[in-house]
Amino acid sequence: MKLILSLSLRNLLRQKRRNFFLGSAICFGMMILVMANAFSYGISDTLFNRMIVYMAGHMNITAMEESNKQKRVIRDRDRFIKLINKNVDGIDKVYEAIGVFSRVIGNAKGDNAIIVNTIIDNEFYEYFGQNLVAGNIKDFIGDKLENPVILYSSKAKSLGVKCGDVIKARMQTVSGQQQSARLTVAAIIRSSNMFEEMVMFLKQKDIKTLLGYRDHETGALYITFKKLNNPSVAISAADKLHSVLAPGTAVIYGEVIYKKKTTAATALGYSRSKDAAPVMDKHLSMLSGAIPEEKSEKGIVVSKSLASSLGLKKGDAISYRYKNKFGGVVTENSYTVTGVFSSDAMPEKNILFMNEKTFYKTYLDNLPDDPRGKMDAYIPDKKSALYKVFAPEWKLLPRTPTHEEMQKKLSKMTKTKWKGPWFDVNTMYETADQILQLESALNLVAVIAGLILFFIILIGVLNTLRMTIRERTREIGTVRAIGMQRSDVKYLFITEIVLLTAFACLAGIIMAFIMMWLVGLITINTDSILSILLVNRRLFFYPTAFSIIRSFMVIIIMAGLTAYFPAKKASNFSAVRALGHFE
Amino acid sequence: MRRIICILLAVLAVLAVSGQAVQAAPKVSDIMKKMDDMMEQFGDISVKATIVQNKTRQGVKNYAFLYFRRDVTDEFLIVALEPDTEKGNGYLRAGENFWMYRQNTRTFQHISRDESIMGTDAKGGDFEKRKLVDLYRPLMGAGGVETIVEEMLGKKPVYKFTLLAKVNDVTYPKQVYWVQKDNFLMLKVQSYSLSGTLMQTAYYPKWTQIDGKYIPIQHIYIDEFEKGNKSIVDLSGISTQKLDPKIFTKAYLENLSR
Numbered sequence: 001m002k003l004i005l006s007l008s009l010r011n012l013l014r015q016k017r018r019n020f021f022l023g024s025a026i027c028f029g030m031m032i033l034v035m036a037n038a039f040s041y042g043i044s045d046t047l048f049n050r051m052i053v054y055m056a057g058h059m060n061i062t063a064m065e066e067s068n069k070q071k072r073v074i075r076d077r078d079r080f081i082k083l084i085n086k087n088v089d090g091i092d093k094v095y096e097a098i099g100v101f102s103r104v105i106g107n108a109k110g111d112n113a114i115i116v117n118t119i120i121d122n123e124f125y126e127y128f129g130q131n132l133v134a135g136n137i138k139d140f141i142g143d144k145l146e147n148p149v150i151l152y153s154s155k156a157k158s159l160g161v162k163c164g165d166v167i168k169a170r171m172q173t174v175s176g177q178q179q180s181a182r183l184t185v186a187a188i189i190r191s192s193n194m195f196e197e198m199v200m201f202l203k204q205k206d207i208k209t210l211l212g213y214r215d216h217e218t219g220a221l222y223i224t225f226k227k228l229n230n231p232s233v234a235i236s237a238a239d240k241l242h243s244v245l246a247p248g249t250a251v252i253y254g255e256v257i258y259k260k261k262t263t264a265a266t267a268l269g270y271s272r273s274k275d276a277a278p279v280m281d282k283h284l285s286m287l288s289g290a291i292p293e294e295k296s297e298k299g300i301v302v303s304k305s306l307a308s309s310l311g312l313k314k315g316d317a318i319s320y321r322y323k324n325k326f327g328g329v330v331t332e333n334s335y336t337v338t339g340v341f342s343s344d345a346m347p348e349k350n351i352l353f354m355n356e357k358t359f360y361k362t363y364l365d366n367l368p369d370d371p372r373g374k375m376d377a378y379i380p381d382k383k384s385a386l387y388k389v390f391a392p393e394w395k396l397l398p399r400t401p402t403h404e405e406m407q408k409k410l411s412k413m414t415k416t417k418w419k420g421p422w423f424d425v426n427t428m429y430e431t432a433d434q435i436l437q438l439e440s441a442l443n444l445v446a447v448i449a450g451l452i453l454f455f456i457i458l459i460g461v462l463n464t465l466r467m468t469i470r471e472r473t474r475e476i477g478t479v480r481a482i483g484m485q486r487s488d489v490k491y492l493f494i495t496e497i498v499l500l501t502a503f504a505c506l507a508g509i510i511m512a513f514i515m516m517w518l519v520g521l522i523t524i525n526t527d528s529i530l531s532i533l534l535v536n537r538r539l540f541f542y543p544t545a546f547s548i549i550r551s552f553m554v555i556i557i558m559a560g561l562t563a564y565f566p567a568k569k570a571s572n573f574s575a576v577r578a579l580g581h582f583e
Numbered sequence: 584m585r586r587i588i589c590i591l592l593a594v595l596a597v598l599a600v601s602g603q604a605v606q607a608a609p610k611v612s613d614i615m616k617k618m619d620d621m622m623e624q625f626g627d628i629s630v631k632a633t634i635v636q637n638k639t640r641q642g643v644k645n646y647a648f649l650y651f652r653r654d655v656t657d658e659f660l661i662v663a664l665e666p667d668t669e670k671g672n673g674y675l676r677a678g679e680n681f682w683m684y685r686q687n688t689r690t691f692q693h694i695s696r697d698e699s700i701m702g703t704d705a706k707g708g709d710f711e712k713r714k715l716v717d718l719y720r721p722l723m724g725a726g727g728v729e730t731i732v733e734e735m736l737g738k739k740p741v742y743k744f745t746l747l748a749k750v751n752d753v754t755y756p757k758q759v760y761w762v763q764k765d766n767f768l769m770l771k772v773q774s775y776s777l778s779g780t781l782m783q784t785a786y787y788p789k790w791t792q793i794d795g796k797y798i799p800i801q802h803i804y805i806d807e808f809e810k811g812n813k814s815i816v817d818l819s820g821i822s823t824q825k826l827d828p829k830i831f832t833k834a835y836l837e838n839l840s841r
Contacts, residue, residue, distance in 0.1 A: 103809065109640065110809050170808050173777060175751035180776040180808060212777070365751075414693045415680060 008495040023504035030508025033450035038543035040442030057222025098219035102171040108160025117204040135163035135187030148186035150201040173212035234427040247393040253371035254322025265350035269359025269391025289314035289339025299338040306350035331366040345385035477578025493567035501559035516541040611721035611729040627826040639811035658831040719746035
C-alpha cells in the first residue's frame with residue numbers, strides 16, 4: 001500500500017501541468033459547494049437564531065382566552081414555570097414573552113412597531129452594550145424616565161427621534177381596550193437584520209402595566225435550551241410538557257350569602273356542548289326551575305343540599321364570594337337562582353352550577369384560591385360521570401408537527417364558542433417549519449448544482465485518466481512484467497485520482513473559507529427583502545464541519561468510482577500486449 | 584339689617600333656581616337607557632355605507648359597502664362595493680362565527696372580531712349590537728352623584744356627561760358624551776384611552792328616524808392621537824324591511840360577489 005501511495009504521488013508530480021488544471025477545476029467545484037452549503041445554513045441560522053428564537057423561543061407555552069378575541073394571557077404564570085422546570089431537562093431559561101403591535105408617533109412621522117418586554121440580565125447587558133449607538137443603558141434601567149424605551153437606529157431615524165425624545169404610542173390592552181403612552185427614548189441600538197428593526201424594547205414591568213397584565217399574569221412563556229443541536233430535542237421536550245399539561249376541573253370554593261345567612265359552597269361551570277349536554281341531562285335532574293339560558297350571565301342552578309340549607313328557590317338573588325389566589329382579595333358576585341337540581345353523579349354537597357360564560361367571567365379574572373384541602377369543597381375526579389360536563393381549568397390544543405397543521409388547529413379553535421383558556425405547546429421548529437423546509441431546499445439546490453459541476457469535472461477526470469493510461473500503457477506492461485499484480489495496477493490509478501481529488505478538495509475548502517471571509521467584508525446597504533440574508537449588513541456564511549465532510553466524502557467517492565473502470569481496464573492489459581503498445 | 588335680609592333672600596333665591604336647574608337635569612343612567620331605547624333596532628336592516636378615510640401621508644381613500652343585519656339570529660353581512668381592489672370581498676357573521684370572504688381566491692377564512700374591515704379603522708366587533716348600559720356606567724362625582732352638566736354645543740343646548748367602562752371588552756374605557764337636550768340624540772363623543780389620553784372625537788351631525796328608532800346617518804371620526812386622520816361615514820338607502828334568511832349564508836355572499 002505504501003508503495004502504491006508513493007508511486008501515485010510521484011506520478012501526480014510527473015504531469016504537473018495537467019494535474020494542476022484538473023485539480024484547479026475540482027478545487028473550484030469544492031469551493032462553490034462549501035460556500036453554497038454555508039450560505040444556506042447561514043440563512044436558516046439567521047432566521048432561526050436571530051429571529052424565530054426571539055419570536056417563539058426554542059419552545060413555548062401560549063394561552064388564548066375567548067377563542068375569537070385572540071386574548072393572550074397566562075393567568076397563573078408561576079404555576080406553569082414550576083411545571084416547566086420540573087418536567088423539561090436542559091433548560092437555559094424560561095422567560096415571559098409579551099409583545100404588542102403599536103402605532104408610534106415621533107417627531108417626524110408615525111410608524112408601526114412591535115413593542116416587546118425585555119428582561120434585565122447578563123444577556124441584556126451583552127446584547128445592548130455591544131450594539132449601542134446612542135444613549136445610556138442605565139437610563140433604561142433606572143426610574144428617572146417615563147416608560148424608557150430602546151429602539152433600533154433605523155426606527156429612530158424614521159420617527160425622527162433621538163435619545164431623550166418622547167414617542168407617543170397607541171396599543172391595545174390584553175382585554176382589547178385602547179391604551180396610549182408616552183415612551184422616552186433611553187437608548188438607540190444598531191440592528192443586524194431587517195426583522196429586528198420593527199421592534200422596540202420596554203422594561204417588563206412597564207409593558208405589563210400598559211397592557212393590563214397583573215403581576216401573576218403574562219402573555220406567553222418562552223423556553224430556551226442550553227444546547228440545542230437538533231430539532232428532536234425541543235420536539236420531544238414539548239411532547240413531554242404537553243403530556244403533563246392535562247387540565248383538571250376548574251373549581252371555586254367560597255361562600256353563598258342569602259338573607260344574612262352564609263354557607264360554604266363550591267362553584268362549578270358546566271358545558272352544554274353537543275357532547276356534554278346529553279350527559280348532563282342524563283345525570284342531573286331539575287327539582288324545580290330550569291338550567292339558565294346559554295347567554296345568561298347571572299343565572300345559576302343550585303344543588304338540593306344548598307337550596308335546603310339556605311332555603312333557596314327559583315328567582316332568589318344570592319351573593320357568592322371567594323378568596324382569590326393572588327393579592328389576598330375577595331371577589332363577590334351576585335347571581336339569580338334559576339333552579340334547584342339533584343344529581344346521581346355528584347355528592348350531597350353545597351354546589352352552584354353555572355354556564356361556562358358566567359363561570360369563566362369570574363374564574364379567569366379572579367383566580368380562586370386552591371380548593372384542595374378544604375373539607376366541604378367538591379373537587380370532581382376523572383371517574384365522575386359528569387366529568388366531561390364540568391368546565392376544565394383550560395383546554396389543551398393537540399401538538400402539531402408543521403406550521404400548516406398548526407394554522408389549521410388555530411383556525412379550528414377560533415370557530416369554537418369556548419370561553420375558557422386554550423393552552424398550546426410549540427417549538428420553533430413547528431412555528432417555523434417552513435424555514436427548515438427552505439433550508440433543506442437550499443441545501444438540495446446547492447448539492448444538485450455542485451453535483452452537476454462535479455459531473456462536468458469528472459468527465460475531465462475520466463478523460464485525463466484515459467489519456468494517462470494510454471500514455472503509460474508501456475509502463476503498465478513493464479511493471480506487470482516485473483511482477484506487479486493486476487489489482488495493484490488498478491489501485492495505483494485509483495489512488496492517483498483520489499489523492500488528486502483529496503488535495504484539490506482540501507485546497508477548495510481553504511479557498512472557500514478565504515472567499516467567505518472576503519465576501520463577508522463587503523457591506524451591503526439594502527432595505528429590500530434581500531436584507532433577510534444579511535447579518536450586520538453583510539452576507540452571512542455558516543460552514544458546518546458535517547456539511548464539509550459530507551461534501552468531501554461524496555466527491556472522493558465519486559472520483560474513485562469514476563477512476564475505477566478505466567483503472568480496471570488498464571489493469572487487465574497483458575504485460576506482453578502492453579509492452580508492445582506503440583503510438 | 585333689611586339690606587342684609589334682602590341679600591340673603593336673593594342668595595337663597597339664586598341657590599333655589601340653580602338647585603332647580605340641577606334637579607331638572609335627568610339622571611345619566613336614565614339618559615343612557617333612553618339612548619339605548621331610541622337607537623335599539625330589533626329586526627332586520629339593510630344599509631349602504633360610504634367611508635371617506637383621510638390619513639396623513641396616505642391621502643384620501645373611499646370605501647363603500649352594503650350592510651345587512653338580522654337581530655333575531657344575531658347575523659350580519661358586509662359586502663364591499665368600493666374600492667375596486669376590495670370589490671366583492673365580504674364579511675359574514677353568524678352567531679359566534681365570523682368569516683372573511685376573499686373574492687379573488689373564493690375562500691372563506693375565520694377571523695377575529697378585532698380584525699380590520701377592508702383595511703379601514705372599523706373592526707368586526709364594531710358591528711356587534713351592544714347596549715350602552717351594558718358596557719358603561721356614569722362617572723360619579725362627590726357624594727356618589729352622577730355628574731352631568733348642561734352646556735351649549737355650537738348653537739344646541741346639550742347635556743354633557745362622562746361614562747366609564749364597566750366591562751373589560753370595550754374599545755374605550757372612558758367616553759364623554761354631548762347629548763342634545765330636547766331629544767337625547769348624541770351629537771359628540773370623545774373617547775379616552777386607559778391612561779386618560781383623548782384618542783378620538785366623534786360627531787353625529789345627521790340623524791334619521793325609521794320605524795320610531797333613530798339612526799345616525801353621518802358619523803365623523805377625528806383621530807386625536809395621530810393628528811390629521813379623519814373618517815366620514817355616510818349611511819344611505821336604509822331599509823328595515825324583512826330580509827331573506829338566505830342573505831346570511833356563504834352561498835349568497837359568493838353569488839353576490841360574482
